[in-house]
Every structure is written in structure tokens, then in C-alpha cells.
Amino acid sequence: MSDYFEEVMRKLTIEDVSILGWLFQNEANAVFKAIKKSSIADELEYSTANFRKTLNKLEAIHFIGTVTGGKEHKLYLTEYGQQAVQQAIHHGEENEEVEEI
């Protein structure tokens, strides 16, 4: 069933990957390292509707988690979100090698 993970990966959009990548670069990879939604929204300049839709999707596929309870919701990468970013980086490197040949 690992092909299921690949299927979900294949259908990630640019908006999905940008949010996952930003959380990865900012090391939001654990609940206690979660980052405020507003900080992410400011950085990535999505429309509000597009931002909400992308977050709903990433949450539905369990690539991100939300920390509630504080003044503002915070987001972090789940283990699957981290796996997806690492695989995307790895695929990117492979493509670069192919181009160099």
C-alpha cells in the first residue's frame, strides 16, 4: 500500500508543496515547534480562500497537524509531511543529476 503514499504525493499541487516546504525550512516538525497560521499566511501571500483550501487538504491527508487551544492556531509537519518533503527534495536532486549527464 506504499503506492497509496506515492499517489497522494503525485497529486500535491504547487500550493501544497510550498506550504510543506516552508514548514520544513522553518523546522516546524513537531507539535511544540508549531508556527502560527498568520505567520505562514503573511510569508506565502495566498488568497485567504486558497490558503484555507490548501490547509484543509494538507490536514485531510495528514501531512500537517494543527495545534489549537492557544490564542491562534499553529501548524506543524507530521511525520508523513516530513517524509513527503524529503522525498520531493530527493526526486529534485535525482532530476538535477539527469540534467547534468
Add this chain to the structure above:
Amino acid sequence: MSDYFEEVMRKLTIEDVSILGWLFQNEANAVFKAIKKSSIADELEYSTANFRKTLNKLEAIHFIGTVTGGKEHKLYLTEYGQQAVQQAIHHGEENEEVEEI
């Protein structure tokens, strides 16, 4: 990574499983057997907002697919959606056996 599929299964809601189960019972398990959204909405009596939210989630996790292009969108169960329903049925049977002992 098959635990990823299990993780997504574990977090299905009653609304999710009801729609998957209805499509399964009505054999909407291929693109050409897809069923009109309105037929499903009429049967399951969700609020419009809840129906749309549930469909968005099931599509994000690739358990259902949408056929567009006709007068009205139609829905069908993907292979993963079928797998999820069969596993849910199987788990259900196992629990029944446990109760009988």
C-alpha cells in the same frame, strides 16, 4: 508506509464512511459507474456545507473520484476507497466475532 493508509483510515469520520459505504453498496466503483452528486445528497441528507466539506476531504485523500464534463458532476470510489470500505467491513466482522465469544 502502509501505516500511512491505516492512519488515514483511522481518521475517517462517520460522514466519510457513510458516503464511502453508500457508493460501495450502489457499486459506484468505476468511472463509468459514477453516480450523480445530487442522488447521493438526497439519500444521505447532509447539510450542503457538510456534504461539500466531506466530499472535498474524500477527494483530497483520493478515496473518491469526480467525473466532470456532463451536466452534473458524478462520483465513484477509487481503488483506495474500495479498499477502505472492504477493510472497514472486515474490521466490523472481527468485532462481531469478539462480541459473540
